[in-house]
Amino acid sequence: MAILKVARLGHPVLRQQAQPLSPEEIRAHATQEFIDDMIETMREYDGAGLAANQVHTLKQVAVIEVQANPRYPEAPEIPLTVVINPVVTPLTDEMEEGWEGCLSVPDMRGLVPRYTAVRLEYHDREGQLQSVVAKDFFARVAQHETDHLNGHVYLDRMRDLSTLAHIAEWQKYWLDLFFVARIRETARLAGVPLGFARSAEEVEKRVVGPRLVLLDLTGGFEYERVFAAAESAKVPVLAFTTHALARETQPWHARCARVVTKETLTAELPSLLREGVAP
Template sequence: MAELLKIALVGNPILKRKALPVEKIIDTNENLIKLIDSLIATATAAKGVGIAAPQVSQSYRLFIVASHPNQRYPHAPTMPPTAMLNPRIISHSNEIVKDWEGCLSVPNLRGLVPRYREIEVEYVTREGKLERKILTDFVARIFQHELDHLDGMIFLDRLESEADLYSESEYLNIIGQ
């Protein structure tokens, strides 16, 4: 079974550092595969829809996108946990949408964060294959949120105003949970 990793919380300096590229991307790299499996297990246990390596104190350009409905995101679409190594945005729509985000590294807070509605992305899979996809809406939001972690940013850095920041309990009241 994959190891559950400790999540770095806001204020930890690793969350402000730019992560390093993953150099060896082959499915026989045991440490990399172990980290990917541990990231998936940690995100699942914490009811997250994504997690980036810096959030578990590993400064690599790697994150997991694992959208699924849960208590934190009741209307999230379902997709299998996907490891994305050395990810980048190739292009994006002009449309920006402000919607709810939370973060495993910023417990008990939610914010209304502006993000591109549609993005074209490129990343390497855990098997070493280069993928190119168009992501929209919630999954595009997760990708952008996690990519920010690789660049030393958290969602609080993206808020347009303090009025866009809410407690978790107030957020749940607003969405009717």
């Protein structure tokens, strides 16, 4: 297997339509070697997916995989999936804005609206037709890679280019701000009062009264003081972490009523805010 050269934004190959493959072409030795090289390249650069256009080849082939990916630490795992001649059909009108990056647009992130559920029809690497329902992050990646094969990049889908950020500035200024804003808006729509504490001392002052403490286990707080205050006030703790840091935050999990990833928290937050969790 070989690590392939990744085309960067501005190269004409990223704006060209990839060509479909017949089952016989899919099963050909050259195609199988190319698929293996794509997988190796995706893993080498920590991609969540890779389309053939990105490695200078105009074939309708893409690979997708997420396994504790450091570029997407909160993303749920997606098993290795080889998609050939993919067709994406939205299963809902609901779209959600989420942060995307791309190996062909290195070190950048932008907010991109995508359908939250799609049907993905494709040939697998044996040339067999497959059809799956992809939701949430899997749906996002499937749409991103299919866009590549049709000559589009995620920048084309952005509604507001002012959110486009270099990854260092994105981590510093956008990531936590966007997540907190989403929590605030969800609480407002659910009619649930919400307060924020930025230190263990603030938690100790405000913990009496709430039905729930929502705690970021990746934030570097004085967790012993936070848990002691919550336990003293008999307020359950709903904590969130990431897939990549789940093992590191494990020592605190037993003191939580529930521990979820950020993605699960976002999906279930309205009901959690209204109903709470059992202590």
